[in-house]
Amino acid sequence: MADEERGPDMVSLRELARRLVSDGVVERITHQRISQLARDxxxxPPVVPVGRSSVVDYRKTRPYFANRKSRQGAHGPEEADVGGVxxxxxxxWYGEQLNEDEVGAQDxxxxxxxxxxxxxxxxxxxNAEVVTLCDLADAAHVARQDPARVLREIDANRRRLERHTPQLMVGRDSNEGAPSTYVLGxxxxxxGVVVEGDWPCxxxxxxxxxxxxxxxxxEEWRP
Known part of the structure; x- marks a missing residue:
């Protein structure tokens, strides 16, 4: 049966993001990125307001994102914006720094x-000499920064980043019953209360x- 005969499949923007990823249409996307696309x-496809939420027809938006993905080619997954970040x-970028350090340590x-x-x-x-320095303290310091320690720190930092990668949460100005108002935190x-722009934490x-x-x-990443 054709999609037109089955009627529309209306979903919230948050549910749309989940289904696009679940169905393999895109690798990753957030409802905020979808909102930006809908605006710009x-x-x-048409967005229908329902109270304070917005819904779209999945049967129409899925082809839109499939075509968008093919047009983007190698540009990679959709990017989520958090307060302009x-x-x-x-x-x-952080992953590239860790990868660079990992290659250097493994060498x-x-x-x-x-x-x-x-x-x-x-x-x-x-017991091969790595380097000879002019100070005992310098030699001790260099030895403490050995490849084994660097590789352990890289693994730990990857796990830390995974724990702190943002997800959609109820924000200070969000309506808990309206997922389209959620923010990334x-x-x-x-x-507790999340304010848009709080990430990077x-x-x-x-x-x-x-x-x-x-x-x-x-510089805007600086603590």
Missing amino acids: DADF AVDDVVR CVTRDGRWRALGESVLDDD CPTCQA EEVRDMLVSYADRPGYR
């Missing part, structure tokens, strides 16, 4: 990636600032 793209920009690994100081020299776990830090900002000297870091 003249080709977006593109979530994908933050996550992608230095012999067996377990553990170093030790011997006088003014730093030795790897094969940190599920770990912001258990302080934890993520502290993670980002450790790479403040690298290209691509933005």
